[in-house]
Amino acid sequence: MTTLSCMSLRAGLVFAALTLWLLAQARVPAAAANWRIDPARTHIAFAIDAVGYPRTHGQFRQFAGRISVDFEHPDKSSVAFHVQSQSVEVGSASFDDYLRSVAFLDSTRFPSIDFISNSVAKVDDHTVRVSGELTLLGVTRPLSVDVAVEREGGGGRLAFLAKTNIDRLAFGMNSGFPLVSRDVELVISSAAIEL
Amino acid sequence: LSAEARPERWNGLIISLHWAAGAVILALLPLGWVMVYGGLDSAATFDLYQWHKSFGFLALALTALRLAARFVGSSPPAPASPRWERRLAACTQASLYVLMIAAILSGWLVVSTSPLPVPTRFFDLFVIPNIAPPDPSHFADAVLAHKLAAWAIAFLIALHVAGALKHHFVDGDDVLKRMLPRWRTLRSPHG
Numbered sequence: 360m361t362t363l364s365c366m367s368l369r370a371g372l373v374f375a376a377l378t379l380w381l382l383a384q385a386r387v388p389a390a391a392a393n394w395r396i397d398p399a400r401t402h403i404a405f406a407i408d409a410v411g412y413p414r415t416h417g418q419f420r421q422f423a424g425r426i427s428v429d430f431e432h433p434d435k436s437s438v439a440f441h442v443q444s445q446s447v448e449v450g451s452a453s454f455d456d457y458l459r460s461v462a463f464l465d466s467t468r469f470p471s472i473d474f475i476s477n478s479v480a481k482v483d484d485h486t487v488r489v490s491g492e493l494t495l496l497g498v499t500r501p502l503s504v505d506v507a508v509e510r511e512g513g514g515g516r517l518a519f520l521a522k523t524n525i526d527r528l529a530f531g532m533n534s535g536f537p538l539v540s541r542d543v544e545l546v547i548s549s550a551a552i553e554l
Numbered sequence: 555l556s557a558e559a560r561p562e563r564w565n566g567l568i569i570s571l572h573w574a575a576g577a578v579i580l581a582l583l584p585l586g587w588v589m590v591y592g593g594l595d596s597a598a599t600f601d602l603y604q605w606h607k608s609f610g611f612l613a614l615a616l617t618a619l620r621l622a623a624r625f626v627g628s629s630p631p632a633p634a635s636p637r638w639e640r641r642l643a644a645c646t647q648a649s650l651y652v653l654m655i656a657a658i659l660s661g662w663l664v665v666s667t668s669p670l671p672v673p674t675r676f677f678d679l680f681v682i683p684n685i686a687p688p689d690p691s692h693f694a695d696a697v698l699a700h701k702l703a704a705w706a707i708a709f710l711i712a713l714h715v716a717g718a719l720k721h722h723f724v725d726g727d728d729v730l731k732r733m734l735p736r737w738r739t740l741r742s743p744h745g
Binding site: 450 | 594599604673678690
């Protein structure tokens with residue numbers, strides 16, 4: 360009788376542990392699902408003004424990103440973007456070369472521009488505030504961006520739009536200031552598919 | 555040189571350098587205007603600035619060579635025009651040389667003193683060094699000097715061309731013909 364009780368207790372414990380483990384496994388993807396960024400629908404664009412010169416619009420063509428979204432607990436979501444600085448394009452090969460030079464992006468020494476989030480907070484039903492760290496020219500500074508999020512196609516797709524200004528002087532990118540403005544406008548639009 | 559010893563026409567080297575520099579300068583003036591006031595986008599503007607800088611240094615090379623050729627070679631005699639006309643012509647031509655050099659040197663200073671020094675890549679072949687450090691105040695002065703020189707050159711070219719056409723069509727002399735290539739036979743309306 361004692362042996363039987365012991366066995367049923369052990370079986371009960373094992374069952375409970377197994378159930379908890381299975382629940383835990385099941386919760387992980389539901390809680391913070393990973394999304395694949397669609398490169399064709401992702402644009403990392405920027406614009407910068409200069410005195411006596413037209414506004415320069417450009418974008419970065421090569422990047423890698425990871426998005427993890429938890430709709431129930433937005434604070435458990437995360438975003439990481441790695442942009443190749445040499446992939447800058449403004450519509451002129453010689454201008455691109457100049458932007459890659461030490462005067463601006465210094466792409467040989469600093470091939471990657473990185474953003475890694477450390478917190479995501481819900482602002483309203485369609486907006487989250489992503490805070491994290493931006494590393495440009497080897498200098499890391501905090502950056503907080505409001506991101507408009509739209510669920511598409513029954514929820515299997517997400518569209519993002521983020522606009523912000525960064526102060527290039529804070530990263531040591533001083534060339535041409537004050538002729539070339541210190542503020543660089545960033546517009547990042549992206550779409551992701553649930554994995 | 556005595557009038558008899560002077561050549562009838564300009565030598566081939568000077569003729570070539572004259573027309574080549576003329577073509578380059580006539581391209582530089584509208585190019586400079588369009589790149590500043592043309593309302594083009596940033597990328598096209600950047601490219602036009604690079605072309606303008608390359609052609610500017612080409613004009614400097616052509617002008618320096620022509621000045622050297624003028625010092626070495628001899629020039630045809632002045633036409634039998636009134637004294638004031640000969641003076642005006644000599645003054646216009648001398649001023650054009652001075653202003654061309656001034657325009658190019660002030661352009662070089664614009665590039666050099668700019669708070670945003672963009673390297674000057676001569677037709678994408680090699681980099682031409684700057685001649686001064688970046689300085690906003692010197693930059694503004696150089697821009698003003700460059701613009702004034704450019705407008706003065708445009709005015710003097712008009713005067714220079716008007717003089718050449720007047721010699722050809724009104725006076726019927728060979729002042730224009732002797733600056734034309736030998737294969738080009740331009741008949742004077744008077745002879």
